[in-house]
Amino acid sequence: MKKVLSIAGSDCSGGAGIQADLKTFSAHGVFGMTVIASVVAENTFRVIEYQDIRPDIIEKQIDAVFEDIPPDALKIGMLSCKEGMLAVAGKLREWKPSNVVIDPVMYAKNGCALMDPDSIDTLIAEVVPLADVITPNIPEAEKMAGIRIYTQKDMRKAARIIHDMGCRAVLVKGGHSEGDATDILFDGSEFYSFSSPRIPTKNTHGTGCTYSSAIASNLALELPIRQAVARSKKYVTTAIANALEIGRGNGPTHHFYDLFQHGLSDVKNWREDIT
Numbered sequence: 001m002k003k004v005l006s007i008a009g010s011d012c013s014g015g016a017g018i019q020a021d022l023k024t025f026s027a028h029g030v031f032g033m034t035v036i037a038s039v040v041a042e043n044t045f046r047v048i049e050y051q052d053i054r055p056d057i058i059e060k061q062i063d064a065v066f067e068d069i070p071p072d073a074l075k076i077g078m079l080s081c082k083e084g085m086l087a088v089a090g091k092l093r094e095w096k097p098s099n100v101v102i103d104p105v106m107y108a109k110n111g112c113a114l115m116d117p118d119s120i121d122t123l124i125a126e127v128v129p130l131a132d133v134i135t136p137n138i139p140e141a142e143k144m145a146g147i148r149i150y151t152q153k154d155m156r157k158a159a160r161i162i163h164d165m166g167c168r169a170v171l172v173k174g175g176h177s178e179g180d181a182t183d184i185l186f187d188g189s190e191f192y193s194f195s196s197p198r199i200p201t202k203n204t205h206g207t208g209c210t211y212s213s214a215i216a217s218n219l220a221l222e223l224p225i226r227q228a229v230a231r232s233k234k235y236v237t238t239a240i241a242n243a244l245e246i247g248r249g250n251g252p253t254h255h256f257y258d259l260f261q262h263g264l265s266d267v268k269n270w271r272e273d274i275t
């Protein structure tokens, strides 16, 4: 069985963070592991407070996983502060994992901050270069690239700027735009776009976590980046289309344990569909 690690924050309300990641891993039939970097007291409509885990405990969790069960892919989510970023970056340089997906989480869906704005330079210098794929949403891509994004042309421009920071590929997600939900992937030479009709729902808590975990799962399942993103886009769209009316705010995505019903069962076909 393929093994996938999430290094991220814990969402006690179960819709985002580590909890969404584990549900996504299970749905993809991979073995999920977690390094908790922060404990967030949050729900579907607010973030009350969070406590970051001590950097040396983050490092020891990473050692515990890697010395025993080296993952086939890993996903990094919420890292709220410089110290946590430096701990993770240092350990990844030491363990040299492959298939690293980074979701540079800055805000929760309700607008509450989950990253100290002063740590963006550390994110760019230390964390971004470790990514095989980095998956900023539009506000995150704007902050990282230092430009405003209004159009798909702007998304491509931001992807280029972020790619120059040293990662292998950039996926700028279009969830925060209008019209179709179109994401742009840039691998350093080509742009690819992944689109679905916008689903009229407020229940989008955990979409970014779900998407990046699906991409990590599909990379672990040996899909090339483009196919991994295509299959993950289908998964996240289905998860949003069936999102749950749970809680008072933005309800969570729904995870699918019967991928066959959603045309995702045969990973081999996706692997061979390299056009």
Ligand SMILES: Nc1ncnc2c1ncn2[C@@H]1O[C@H](COP(=O)(O)OP(=O)(O)O)[C@@H](O)[C@H]1O
Pocket: 136, 137, 138, 173, 174, 175, 176, 181, 182, 183, 196, 197, 198, 199, 200, 201, 204, 206, 207, 208, 209, 211, 233, 236, 237, 240
């Ligand atoms: N209402 C929606 N309908 C369909 N797809 C959506 C919708 N909202 C977000 N998405 C998709 O969900 C994925 C996560 O994107 P986004 O919401 O931008 O990320 P984040 O959770 O990091 O803010 C992307 O593929 C995006 O296009």
Ligand SMILES: Cc1ncc(COP(=O)(O)O)c(N)n1
Pocket: 008, 009, 010, 011, 016, 017, 018, 040, 042, 077, 078, 105, 107, 108, 109, 114, 204, 205, 206, 207, 208, 209, 210
């Ligand atoms: C612990 C944690 N991590 C990440 C997010 C963002 O979630 P998303 O952007 O997927 O809605 C969150 N709300 N909580």
